[in-house]
Amino acid sequence: MDAMQRSRLHVISVLSALFLLLTAALLPGQQTWADELIMKDGSRLIGEVVKRENGTLEFKTSYAGVINISWDEVAELHADEPMKLMLDDESIRPAKHIKSSEEGLFISDDDIEPDLSEPSLAQDELAFINPAPWRTGDGYKLDGHINFALERDRGNTDKDEIDVDGDLLWRFKDDRFTMFGELERDRNNNKKTTDKWKLDNAYDHFFTKQWFAGAYLGFEHDQFADLNLRTVVGPKVGYQWFESKNMNLRGSVGPMYVDEDFDDDPDDDYIALGWAINFDKYLFSDIMQFYHRHVGLWSMDDTSDLVWNAWTGLRFPLIWRFVASTELQVEYDGGAAESADDTDTTFSLKIGYQW
Numbered sequence: 001m002d003a004m005q006r007s008r009l010h011v012i013s014v015l016s017a018l019f020l021l022l023t024a025a026l027l028p029g030q031q032t033w034a035d036e037l038i039m040k041d042g043s044r045l046i047g048e049v050v051k052r053e054n055g056t057l058e059f060k061t062s063y064a065g066v067i068n069i070s071w072d073e074v075a076e077l078h079a080d081e082p083m084k085l086m087l088d089d090e091s092i093r094p095a096k097h098i099k100s101s102e103e104g105l106f107i108s109d110d111d112i113e114p115d116l117s118e119p120s121l122a123q124d125e126l127a128f129i130n131p132a133p134w135r136t137g138d139g140y141k142l143d144g145h146i147n148f149a150l151e152r153d154r155g156n157t158d159k160d161e162i163d164v165d166g167d168l169l170w171r172f173k174d175d176r177f178t179m180f181g182e183l184e185r186d187r188n189n190n191k192k193t194t195d196k197w198k199l200d201n202a203y204d205h206f207f208t209k210q211w212f213a214g215a216y217l218g219f220e221h222d223q224f225a226d227l228n229l230r231t232v233v234g235p236k237v238g239y240q241w242f243e244s245k246n247m248n249l250r251g252s253v254g255p256m257y258v259d260e261d262f263d264d265d266p267d268d269d270y271i272a273l274g275w276a277i278n279f280d281k282y283l284f285s286d287i288m289q290f291y292h293r294h295v296g297l298w299s300m301d302d303t304s305d306l307v308w309n310a311w312t313g314l315r316f317p318l319i320w321r322f323v324a325s326t327e328l329q330v331e332y333d334g335g336a337a338e339s340a341d342d343t344d345t346t347f348s349l350k351i352g353y354q355w
Contacts (some may be wrong), residue, residue, distance in 0.1 A: 025064065034080030035059075036147070048077055052129035054244045068285065070147040074100050082109065086128040086135065090209075117245040137173040144168040145315075147352030148324060157296075160187045161194075163348060176204040176212070196222035197308075198336075200295070202276075204252075213237045216256065216274065218295075225333065225341075228261045232297065234274060242350055258297060260335075268335070270305070272297040305335035325350040 034301040037045040037059050050058035050066055057069045077083070082094035087105070097114055099106040105126060106117025114120065133139030149163035165182035179201050186194035197220070204214035218232040238252030256274035263269050280291040296308035313327030 034314040036076075037069070037074065038076040038078075038127075039069075040075045044267075045169065049077060049083055049129065053131070054125075054242070054246060056246070057129070071100070076100070083132050086131040087124060088125050088127050090127075092136065134171055134173055140169040142169070143355065145323070145352050147323075147350040149348050149350045162186070163350070165350075167238045174206045176206070176214075178202045192223075194224065196220075196225070202236075202252075206240075210236070210240045212240065212252075214252075216252075216254070218278075223263075226262050226264050228263050230260045230261070232256050232272075232274065236274065236276075238276075245282075249279045251275070251277045256297060258299070270299045270301040271303075272299045272307075274298075286317060289317075291315065299335070302335070307333050307335065315352075315354075321354055323352050323354050325352060 002153060012078040014260065017184045035047055035049045037047070037049075037057075039045075045061060045062040047059050048343050050060050052058070052071060055345050057071050057074055058066050059069055065126045077098040079096050083098075085095050087093065093107075094109045095107045096110055097108040097112075099114055099116070100123070101119075104123055105121040106116055108114040108116035109119040132141060135139045144167055146166035147164070150161065152188075162183070162185045164176050164184075166180070166258045168177075168179045170177040180200075181197070183197045186192070198218070199220075200216070200218045202214060202216045202265050204212040206212045214236055216232065216234055216236050218230075220230040220232075221227060233255055234256035236252045236254030238250055241249040241251075243250070247305045253273070253275045256272045257269070258272050259267075259269040275294075275296050277292070278288055279293075282289050289311055291311075293311045295307065296306070298307075299305035309329070309331045311327060313325050316324045318324060325348075327348050327350065329344075329348070331346075333342050
């Protein structure tokens with residue numbers, strides 16, 4: 001073999017090695033299912049511990065995806081990498097092995113079996129396993145929805161309807177910003193029949209895990225109710241009963257300054273008691289979500305002047321984060337202009353997107 005042939009073989013060997021290395025680098029990595037879950041009935045699952053909150057453990061398997069398991073049914077957890085435990089006092093500790101019993105939790109932060117002579121924690125001391133980053137102050141959560149209900153009819157009746165609404169929640173460990181807006185514009189035989197919109201903004205600061213205080217700023221316009229603009233602003237205090245993916249419930253109350261600008265009727269301004277309630281809960285695992293939102297104003301100058309709006313509905317997750325919704329909206333305005341009805345009721349079907 002001459003020098004030129006040896007040189008060619010060397011080049012081919014180098015190129016082959018580079019090709020094999022590149023191919024190996026581009027191949028998708030294999031998922032390592034190294035965590036073990038032992039149930040109280042003795043059954044075992046191999047997979048990955050995702051998180052635990054509100055008494056439910058999320059465990060990811062290769063054959064069924066993420067499954068939800070009641071924490072009361074869990075006997076042991078063995079993790080390949082340390083789990084992050086968030087306690088009720090918001091402190092953090094690692095754990096690789098947890099044994100759960102009626103006496104409490106026996107925990108080891110290495111591969112050694114936990115000491116079973118005395119529980120490391122009481123059951124109610126463990127708040128979360130692998131909490132979301134926003135709960136520990138290391139990040140934030142951004143949730144929201146945007147929905148559309150469009151209709152266009154041509155024939156004996158020319159009718160166009162545009163309904164758009166959306167909400168946004170930006171959550172940090174101690175702070176939360178929320179927004180809600182909706183727009184409705186309808187035309188019938190080229191004549192406008194509806195032109196109204198709302199925009200609500202709120203800021204909350206949590207001074208305990210459940211109590212919060214903040215401020216509210218809202219705007220509303222309804223041309224055919226003679227309301228050019230209603231502005232509402234004021235402080236509030238509230239309480240968060242539940243806060244998780246599966247269920248949320250919060251309420252707030254506070255004094256509000258209300259300024260109403262009418263097109264024909266005399267303008268008005270007053271101090272009112274304002275309140276808000278927000279509730280949502282997934283039913284049948286994550287097949288359907290029930291939600292209810294309620295806001296109100298009660299004038300301190302004229303107790304017959306009561307304004308409240310309520311949205312109640314069901315969301316059905318589809319694919320790629322798209323959702324279908326059915327909703328009943330009721331709006332009541334005890335101080336409506338003389339030319340307007342005091343109650344509006346709307347039933348709608350929507351297609352939307354959530355994140």
